Amino acid sequence: MGPAVALQQALGDRAQVVATVYCGDNYANERSGAVDEILELVAGERPDVLVAGPAFAAGRYGLACGALCARAQAELGITVVSGMHPDNPGAELYRTRVYLASTRDSAAGMAEALKAMARLALKLRAGEQLGSPQEEGYIPTGRRVHLVAEQSAAERAVEMLVRKASGQPFRTEWAVPTYSRVDPAPPLKNVAQARIALISSGGVVPRGNPDRLESAYASKWLKYSIAGLDDLEPDRWESIHGGFDTTNVNNDPDRMAPLDALRVLERDGVLGELHDQFYTTVGNTSAIPTMRKFAREIAQELKKSRVDGVILTGS
Amino acid sequence: MAKELESAGLPVAYITTLDGLARSVGANRIIRGQAIVNVVGDPSLPLADERKLREELVRKALRALETPVEGPTILA
Amino acid sequence: MRLEVASFAVRDLEFGARTALWDHTLVVDRDELRALVLEDSHFSDVELHLARPGESVRIINGLDVVEPRWKVAGPGGVFPGFVSAPTAVGEGRTHRLAGVAVIEVSEPVPGEPTHFREQILDMAGPGAAFSPFGQTLNLALRFKPAPGLFPADAPRPKDVLGGSQEAFDYNRAITRAATRIAAHLARTSVDRPPDEVETFDLAPCAPDLPRVVCTYHYQGPFLYGLPVRLPFGALVHPNEAFDGALVGWRQAYRCTYWDQNNDALLQLCRHHGRDVNFVGCILFGDTSPSRAEKERIGSAVARMARMLGAQAALVLGINGSNLAVDTMLAIQECERLGIKTTLIYLDVGYGVDDPGFIHAVPEADAIVCTGSRDRPVTLPRMDKLIGGERLITSEADPRGELTVPMRYVHSSCSNQGFSRHTTRFE
Numbered sequence: 001m002g003p004a005v006a007l008q009q010a011l012g013d014r015a016q017v018v019a020t021v022y023c024g025d026n027y028a029n030e031r032s033g034a035v036d037e038i039l040e041l042v043a044g045e046r047p048d049v050l051v052a053g054p055a056f057a058a059g060r061y062g063l064a065c066g067a068l069c070a071r072a073q074a075e076l077g078i079t080v081v082s083g084m085h086p087d088n089p090g091a092e093l094y095r096t097r098v099y100l101a102s103t104r105d106s107a108a109g110m111a112e113a114l115k116a117m118a119r120l121a122l123k124l125r126a127g128e129q130l131g132s133p134q135e136e137g138y139i140p141t142g143r144r145v146h147l148v149a150e151q152s153a154a155e156r157a158v159e160m161l162v163r164k165a166s167g168q169p170f171r172t173e174w175a176v177p178t179y180s181r182v183d184p185a186p187p188l189k190n191v192a193q194a195r196i197a198l199i200s201s202g203g204v205v206p207r208g209n210p211d212r213l214e215s216a217y218a219s220k221w222l223k224y225s226i227a228g229l230d231d232l233e234p235d236r237w238e239s240i241h242g243g244f245d246t247t248n249v250n251n252d253p254d255r256m257a258p259l260d261a262l263r264v265l266e267r268d269g270v271l272g273e274l275h276d277q278f279y280t281t282v283g284n285t286s287a288i289p290t291m292r293k294f295a296r297e298i299a300q301e302l303k304k305s306r307v308d309g310v311i312l313t314g315s
Numbered sequence: 316m317a318k319e320l321e322s323a324g325l326p327v328a329y330i331t332t333l334d335g336l337a338r339s340v341g342a343n344r345i346i347r348g349q350a351i352v353n354v355v356g357d358p359s360l361p362l363a364d365e366r367k368l369r370e371e372l373v374r375k376a377l378r379a380l381e382t383p384v385e386g387p388t389i390l391a
Numbered sequence: 392m393r394l395e396v397a398s399f400a401v402r403d404l405e406f407g408a409r410t411a412l413w414d415h416t417l418v419v420d421r422d423e424l425r426a427l428v429l430e431d432s433h434f435s436d437v438e439l440h441l442a443r444p445g446e447s448v449r450i451i452n453g454l455d456v457v458e459p460r461w462k463v464a465g466p467g468g469v470f471p472g473f474v475s476a477p478t479a480v481g482e483g484r485t486h487r488l489a490g491v492a493v494i495e496v497s498e499p500v501p502g503e504p505t506h507f508r509e510q511i512l513d514m515a516g517p518g519a520a521f522s523p524f525g526q527t528l529n530l531a532l533r534f535k536p537a538p539g540l541f542p543a544d545a546p547r548p549k550d551v552l553g554g555s556q557e558a559f560d561y562n563r564a565i566t567r568a569a570t571r572i573a574a575h576l577a578r579t580s581v582d583r584p585p586d587e588v589e590t591f592d593l594a595p596c597a598p599d600l601p602r603v604v605c606t607y608h609y610q611g612p613f614l615y616g617l618p619v620r621l622p623f624g625a626l627v628h629p630n631e632a633f634d635g636a637l638v639g640w641r642q643a644y645r646c647t648y649w650d651q652n653n654d655a656l657l658q659l660c661r662h663h664g665r666d667v668n669f670v671g672c673i674l675f676g677d678t679s680p681s682r683a684e685k686e687r688i689g690s691a692v693a694r695m696a697r698m699l700g701a702q703a704a705l706v707l708g709i710n711g712s713n714l715a716v717d718t719m720l721a722i723q724e725c726e727r728l729g730i731k732t733t734l735i736y737l738d739v740g741y742g743v744d745d746p747g748f749i750h751a752v753p754e755a756d757a758i759v760c761t762g763s764r765d766r767p768v769t770l771p772r773m774d775k776l777i778g779g780e781r782l783i784t785s786e787a788d789p790r791g792e793l794t795v796p797m798r799y800v801h802s803s804c805s806n807q808g809f810s811r812h813t814t815r816f817e
Contacts, residue, residue: 096743132815142744145815146766148520153735154654154808157705157759161733162666164757165601165703174738174760174816176753177746182322184343184384191377201316202354216506242506243712244680245553248353254369255356261366261373271377283316285711287741287765295319302325309380310320310327311373315351315713332681336716336750351680351713 003114007051010118015125019045028064035067042068043076049121050076054083054113055090057105062090069098081121083113086139099124100139134171190272194308197275199298201283201291201314202249202256203241204232213282215242221281221294223301226274231260243284244315256313275307283314317342328376328390330354338387344379345389346372392481393592394465394630397585398489404441404528412579417491419530424572428532433540433564438533440777442494444526446514449773451782451789453510453531453801454495454562455640456524456648457569459488461577462634469577470570470635472616481630486580489587492527492648493573495565495640496778497534501541502555503562507642509783511770511793512801518770521800523649523809531777532572534565566613566638570647591630593671596664603667604701605629605655606692606725606732608709608718608806609674611647612639622684623691624675626699629656632672643764643797643804644709644737655705655735655808670699676709679717689720693728703731707806711739711764715749726754733757737804738814741765747816761805762812764798 004020011017021041028034042050050072055061062084069080083101084091091100101116103109116137123130133140149156156173163170188194205213211222232253239249239256249256257278266274279298283291302310317329321343331337332348348354355369379390400415407418421439428437442448460469465483468475494512499505512522512529519525540561553559612618614625615636627636637650656672663669675692679685696704704725708718722732736758740747747763770793782789784799798804803812 130817133817138817141817143817144738144740144747144763144766145817146763147813147815149811149813151811152654152658152808153759153761153810153813154658154705157655157733157735157808158658158662158667160757160759161603161703161705161731162601162662164733165603165667165731170757172756172758173813174736174747174758176751176755176758177748179339179341179746180318181341181386182318182343184386185321185324185326187326187383188380191381194380196377196380199316199320244351245678246352248350248356248358251358252356255353255358258355258369258373261355261370264366264370265373265377270374285739288745289742291316292319295316296323298316299320299323299325302320303323307325310325311330311376311380312317312320312327313330313348313354314316315332315354333713333716333750334682339750339752347682349681 003110006111006114007118010115011122014122015049018047025058025060025064029060035071038068039071039075042072047078049079049081049125051117051121052080052082054101054103054110054117055088056103056107056109057085057088059089062088063093066090066094066098070094073098079121079125081117081124083117091139095139096142099141102137102139188309191309192269193272195273195275195306196271197277197279197302197307197310198257198259198262199279199310199312200257201281203239203282204237204249204253204257204280205240207236207238209240213240213280215240215282216284218282218284218286221279221298223277223279225276226259226278227276229259230263232257241282241284241315258313262311275305326380328379330372330376334389338389341387343384343387344382345387346376346379347389347391348372392628392630393590394481394633395484395588395590396633397484397486398587399486399580399583400586401488401490401528404443404491404530406441410576410579412488412583417488417576417579419576424575427571427575428568431564431568433537433561434534434568435537436535440531440533442514442529442531442777444514444519447774448514448777449775449790450494450496450512450531450777452496452498452778453512454497455566455569456495456646456802457493457573458648458651459491459493459573459577460635460651461486461574461580463581469574470638472613473567473570473638474574477615477617480634480636481628485634486577486585488577488580490528491576492524492529493569493576494524494529494531495534495569496531497565498779499783500536500558500561503558504554505783507798509799510643510801511795511799513770513773515773516771517768518800521768521797521803521812523802532569533778534568536561570635570638591633591660593660593663593669596668600666600668601702602670602700603659603703603705604670604696604699605659605672605705605707606696606721607672607674607707608714609676610641610645610709611637611650614674620677621675622677622688624673624695626695627672627674629653629660629672632656643800643802645805645807646802649802649805649807649809652809653807655707658808659705670701675721676714676717679714685717685720688717689724692721693724693730696725696730697728701730706732706734707808708734708736709806710737710749712749719750719752719755723752723754733759735759735761735806735808737761737806738763739765760813761810762797763814764796764804766797767794768797768800769794
């Protein structure tokens with residue numbers, strides 16, 4: 001029934017479609033317990049593999065496919081595959097947990113989508129190691145797989161260079177990121193009436209580093225009261241950042257966390273009020289998700305303290 | 316960090332020496348700092364001049380918070 | 392410039408009464424080598440240990456590693472600036488004891504930066520597969536500083552990267568001692584027949600082959616014995632590296648052994664005349680605290696490559712610190728000048744969705760990945776411990792099972808091209 005006919009074709013004689021479950025997108029997304037119901041139907045058939053979709057660019061369909069596959073994989077322990085367009089919100093939510101064939105944005109890509117999903121399903125079921133997302137046609141999962149290659153890095157690099165230099169096709173082992181964008185926060189109407197917080201990733205802490213902030217791979221952020229302070233004095237503050245020569249900052253920590261200047265501007269009425277907590281961490285060799293988490297936690301505190309804007313300094 | 320804070324609705328003026336890097340990773344309001352080892356300062360200047368320089372950088376950063384931007388922007 | 396490198400395959404390493412190479416076995420006279428090291432007043436003592444593949448041995452506090460080499464014909468000698476005069480090398484004939492490594496071991500001295508200094512080498516179990524020196528016959532030299540060199544009340548330096556002059560001098564003395572020992576060991580091969588001879592000679596070749604340069608973001612402290620900063624780069628012939636002109640250690644990221652055997656240079660030499668015209672190696676790199684300094688470096692590298700007429704560049708890059716920007720700017724500038732680049736690069740990310748770059752430019756579209764420095768690896772308990780009783784980063788029993796990031800494993804994160812470890816991004 002439905003796409004299962006073409007799926008069976010794509011699977012050939014290596015697998016057999018035993019049942020098809022179908023329902024409306026709204027039913028799957030809005031009715032509580034819908035996924036439980038579907039999961040029960042799937043479990044009843046005792047399949048080895050669950051193939052869901054393809055959802056193309058349909059958001060609710062994609063979310064339903066992702067949710068069902070994630071649960072079937074975790075609770076039934078079976079092989080799961082879905083397929084959707086990379087911009088489908090289901091991809092953002094589930095691609096790190098479920099292999100999703102990368103499809104076109106509409107059902108015009110049905111045949112190729114089912115082929116890709118069938119190929120992935122058979123490989124995963126057989127326990128074969130998948131190739132790269134480009135080779136296999138799935139949406140990058142963001143996960144790393146550690147391997148030992150046949151050839152040394154230099155051998156592979158020279159080969160790649162010869163291909164690139166002579167105009168032959170070549171394939172990078174590792175694609176440079178295109179970083180996600182965030183919409184800029186709306187500007188402040190008037191800094192002279194705003195509460196501003198100072199944050200630094202330059203490792204500035206009270207001298208002696210009483211809370212043992214790490215100089216690299218920071219595991220935490222810290223906050224210190226700067227109420228009543230006009231200046232970060234070198235005999236009371238220092239930088240423990242491990243990624244640059246800290247001599248200049250240690251001679252005058254305001255060179256990293258410009259408290260003295262902020263106080264002058266506060267007194268002159270250029271800024272309304274400086275928040276009385278200074279937030280600090282070390283941005284050295286840190287994983288991006290960690291720093292993101294720090295910022296999320298700090299943002300929550302700042303919002304509670306009715307802070308309007310942030311001055312962030314880092315090397 | 317700058318991006319995460321901005322996505323929480325807080326405008327962030329990010330003072331950094333590696334402004335190109337900041338822009339490529341998507342920080343929205345970027346102020347170019349002096350040097351990695353003294354982002355908001357310059358030990359080669361007399362103290363009073365250095366303070367003035369720092370004040371100027373912070374003023375720029377405060378102005379950046381009032382500046383509407385469309386995406387990653389280096390505000391000098 | 393023609394260099395013959397004669398390899399003597401060493402299959403066993405033992406202590407004995409007289410230092411000699413005999414039927415593929417290297418015998419080491421402990422007392423003789425100890426006396427050689429103690430000629431230098433920096434040291435109060437040195438312990439010699441053997442660590443061979445398969446033995447339940449863990450070496451901690453490892454520093455640089457050098458390969459025994461000795462020059463038997465041609466100008467100059469091995470390790471110029473340390474063992475021989477700092478004059479041009481890379482010609483004639485050099486002997487190497489293949490399969491042997493001399494490993495420096497020393498606990499950090501006061502004033503020495505301990506960042507990323509933890510270097511662990513297991514000779515058995517999974518750790519042995521993560522380090523290139525898990526598969527070599529190793530002579531470990533554990534150095535002890537002379538009393539009085541580091542008084543207890545000496546001030547701690549604030550600069551966590553450079554450390555104090557005294558600590559630098561002490562570590563340079565270690566380098567000098569290890570290179571002397573390595574040269575001394577290789578002398579044993581002088582009158583013996585080699586197992587293999589490879590000739591390196593970048594002879595003129597067909598004009599239609601692409602002219603290729605190796606641009607090497609260099610973290611080694613020494614070139615011809617001199618601590619160097621290379622904001623404008625330096626041009627070296629691969630044979631100079633093979634003769635030990637590039638010396639020094641930098642945590643898991645580089646060691647001397649893998650410039651004596653730099654795989655990128657070796658491969659380019661072997662491809663020379665076949666499908667590339669290898670024109671030489673540009674070493675570059677410096678601390679670069681400001682954007683202007685980084686731009687200066689990137690531009691200098693590309694300019695030098697262009698003057699060599701390079702059409703392609705194999706880039707040995709640095710990731711994981713602000714120096715990543717310098718590597719990337721060099722690539723960008725080369726590509727802008729029409730020089731095609733391929734990059735050998737270490738993943739410094741961790742966890743799902745971390746792209747693994749400090750900085751990246753779209754021009755870096757051909758990358759070979761040498762694995763992930765923050766990948767956790769578990770090292771099982773070893774019976775014997777060399778190099779002290781304490782780890783730098785942990786209070787844990789240094790003999791016991793340890794789970795550490797890959798970068799604590801000796802020489803596991805090098806950009807010198809030899810590694811077969813890699814990471815695929817799914």
